[in-house]
Amino acid sequence: MIFLTRKAEFSSAHYYWNDSWSPEENLRVFGRCANRNGHGHNYSLEVTVSGNVDPTSGFVVDLKELKDILEREVVSVYDHRHLNLEVPEFKATVPTTENIAIAIWQRLDNKIPHAKLHRVRVYEMPDLFADYYGER
Amino acid sequence: MKAHLSRRYHFSASHRLHTEAYDPARNVAVFGKCNNPHGHGHNYTVQVTLSGQVDPATGMVCNLAELDAFARTNLLDRFDHANLNTLDCFANKVSTTENLSIEIYRIFQNFPAAHLERVHVEETSNNSFDYAGETTTAPGLI
Numbered sequence: 001m002i003f004l005t006r007k008a009e010f011s012s013a014h015y016y017w018n019d020s021w022s023p024e025e026n027l028r029v030f031g032r033c034a035n036r037n038g039h040g041h042n043y044s045l046e047v048t049v050s051g052n053v054d055p056t057s058g059f060v061v062d063l064k065e066l067k068d069i070l071e072r073e074v075v076s077v078y079d080h081r082h083l084n085l086e087v088p089e090f091k092a093t094v095p096t097t098e099n100i101a102i103a104i105w106q107r108l109d110n111k112i113p114h115a116k117l118h119r120v121r122v123y124e125m126p127d128l129f130a131d132y133y134g135e136r
Numbered sequence: 137m138k139a140h141l142s143r144r145y146h147f148s149a150s151h152r153l154h155t156e157a158y159d160p161a162r163n164v165a166v167f168g169k170c171n172n173p174h175g176h177g178h179n180y181t182v183q184v185t186l187s188g189q190v191d192p193a194t195g196m197v198c199n200l201a202e203l204d205a206f207a208r209t210n211l212l213d214r215f216d217h218a219n220l221n222t223l224d225c226f227a228n229k230v231s232t233t234e235n236l237s238i239e240i241y242r243i244f245q246n247f248p249a250a251h252l253e254r255v256h257v258e259e260t261s262n263n264s265f266d267y268a269g270e271t272t273t274a275p276g277l278i
Contacts (some may be wrong), residue, residue, distance in 0.1 A: 018193055029194060031201055094195030098139040102190065128200070131140035131185075 003118060004060045005048040008070045010079035013040040014095040017084070038082060043100070044123040045074065047108065049115035061115040073107045097124045101132035109134070140253060141197040142185045145207050147216035150177035151231040154221075175219060180233075181258040182211065182240055186250035198249035210243050233259040237267040 015038045016030035026034045033039070047070060051060040081087060083095040089103045101122045108117055123129040153170035154163050163171045170176070184207070188197040214223065220231040225239045237257045244252045254268040256275065266275050 016195070020193070029199065096190075096195035098141060098190045098197055099195040101139060102137055127144035129142050130197075131142065132137070133140075135138040 001050055002053055002060045003048055003050050004063075004066075004115070005046050006063065006066050006070060008045045008047070008067075008075050009042060010045065010075050011040060011042050012078050012081055012083050013038040014083040014090070015039065016094050016096065018094060019092075038084070041124050043078070045070070045104065046119075046121040046123075047104075047117070048119040048121070049112055050118045051115035054114070061112060066112060066115075069108065069111055073111060074104055077107075097122050097128060097130040098132070100124075101130040105132045105134055137190050138187060139190050139197055140185055140187045141250070142183055143200070143203060143207070145182045145184070145211060146179065147182070147212055148177060148179050149215050149218050149220050150175040151220040151226075152176070153230055153232060155230050175221070178259050180215075180236075183256040183258075184240075184244050185253040185256070186244075186247070187253050188250040198247075202249055203247065206244075206247050210246070211240065233257050233263065233265045234267075237265045241267045241269065 015036055016033040017026050017036065018029075021029070047066070049061055049066070053060055077087060083090045083100070087095075087103075089106075090099070093099050093103075101120045104122065105117065105120045108120070117134065120132045121129055152172065152175040153167040154173075158166060184203075186197060186203070190197060220226050220236065226235070229235045237255055240257060241252065241255045244255060254266060254272070256264060256266045258264040266272060
């Protein structure tokens with residue numbers, strides 16, 4: 001079995017806010033991330049899939065096809081968007097790095113032919129990233 | 137849902153690889169230029185990986201500000217711009233990055249808000265070390 005990782009990037013705005021809390025509580029927990037005018041990041045996405053090498057093509061997965069899937073399912077939806085305001089899964093869910101990794105897993109799960117999704121890694125910045133392995 | 141969060145911290149420290157268990161000639165033979173009596177230094181990078189259920193209210197495995205404050209007090213304030221050999225934890229141990237990784241793992245085991253999975257310490261851009269307790273698996277295979 002081989003693990004194969006494809007990277008993609010997107011730049012998005014977001015803020016952290018829980019509607020069921022008071023503004024003071026949001027500021028206490030989320031600090032500067034609670035600024036309702038939003039802020040943004042250059043996110044880097046690493047999607048790792050596992051599978052066996054096809055003896056004819058030598059591929060685990062067609063990289064062009066994987067690139068197109070990432071573009072269609074994730075980048076075209078997230079890039080140059082405000083995650084809270086424009087991406088449906090974050091209408092009621094805080095767009096933390098952890099939740100972005102989970103949401104991308106859910107967008108990609110069962111969409112990649114001939115390979116099994118192993119890990120979704122999302123870098124919010126080079127010194128902070130979240131991994132999701134599909135665990136409940 | 138369970139997710140993993142990794143945070144990277146940076147500090148600069150000096151050290152010298154030397155053990156009283158060896159005579160001077162053997163120290164030089166084993167540790168080479170790292171045995172220079174005056175010490176030398178590195179820019180270390182520590183990557184800490186924590187896991188836990190994502191809190192539905194915050195969307196977080198743990199509050200990053202709390203983690204950063206913990207790292208400031210327990211990691212950076214102790215190690216940054218220090219001579220590792222002068223610290224209590226290296227009084228009887230060679231200050232290799234293997235031993236440093238184990239010490240940093242012990243430190244973050246005391247962070248109360250999430251489960252410590254692994255520490256990864258880069259001594260230089262060419263040398264890095266992983267420790268995840270006695271059952272450490274290969275990097276990337278959590």
